Amino acid sequence: MTPPSxxxxxxxxxxxxxxxxxxxxxxxxxRRPSVAPLNASAIGRQLTSHAFAASxxxxxxxxxxxxxxxxxxxxxxxxxxxxxRLARGVARERDDFALAFLTSDAPALKLLGRSITSDPTGPxxxxxxxxxxxxxxxxxxGPGQSGGFGVTNEExxxxxxxxxxxxxxxxxxxLGLRLARAxxxxxxxxxxxxxxxxxxxxxxxxxxxxxxxxxxxxANR
Numbered sequence: 717m718t719p720p721s722x723x724x725x726x727x728x729x730x731x732x733x734x735x736x737x738x739x740x741x742x743x744x745x746x747r748r749p750s751v752a753p754l755n756a757s758a759i760g761r762q763l764t765s766h767a768f769a770a771s772x773x774x775x776x777x778x779x780x781x782x783x784x785x786x787x788x789x790x791x792x793x794x795x796x797x798x799x800x801r802l803a804r805g806v807a808r809e810r811d812d813f814a815l816a817f818l819t820s821d822a823p824a825l826k827l828l829g830r831s832i833t834s835d836p837t838g839p840x841x842x843x844x845x846x847x848x849x850x851x852x853x854x855x856x857x858g859p860g861q862s863g864g865f866g867v868t869n870e871e872x873x874x875x876x877x878x879x880x881x882x883x884x885x886x887x888x889x890x891l892g893l894r895l896a897r898a899x900x901x902x903x904x905x906x907x908x909x910x911x912x913x914x915x916x917x918x919x920x921x922x923x924x925x926x927x928x929x930x931x932x933x934x935a936n937r
Contacts, residue, residue, distance in 0.1 A: 797909030806900040813899035838865030849911040854901035
């Protein structure tokens with residue numbers, strides 16, 4: 717009869733071998749990331765219920781590749797020369813989880829002349845899209861997330877849970893027994909013909925209005 721300690725070692729060795737095979741498979745045939753669409757109706761109602769004169773404009777196209785995915789972008793005119801653009805974005809790799817990477821292939825979302833700033837709500841980036849002054853951030857969303865904001869890879873990773881550390885946790889993650897980390901956030905981009913419309917109080921109020929609907933009811937399930 718095989719001693720219990722030997723059986724445990726055999727099980728752990730088998731799991732480690734399986735984890736290695738799955739890891740190699742993920743490198744050779746990586747799965748393309750996918751992302752759920754945003755719920756335009758819910759977001760529109762949330763904006764108008766908080767006195768934002770939201771008017772739906774033409775959507776931005778969705779994008780999906782081996783490295784990232786981005787939902788159809790929602791565009792709202794908020795009046796007074798303001799344009800709000802929203803999209804869900806997900807990166808396949810942990811090191812690519814950054815606002816600049818998620819928007820780099822979308823001219824209507826790619827921020828030029830970027831500078832990082834912060835206010836009580838959280839980090840954001842300032843720059844321009846076309847000739848319009850623009851402010852952007854990304855709201856981390858997904859199961860168990862607190863709904864924190866970030867721009868850089870370091871800021872966004874600080875919001876989500878750290879990677880599993882021991883072998884058993886890594887094997888469980890590969891086998892689907894542990895919730896996989898989703899490097900996903902909701903891109904929030906506000907452009908204005910008058911840069912004064914991007915002041916901290918106005919920006920913070922907009923984020924507080926959007927946060928609950930994007931974190932919970934902002935996606936079609």
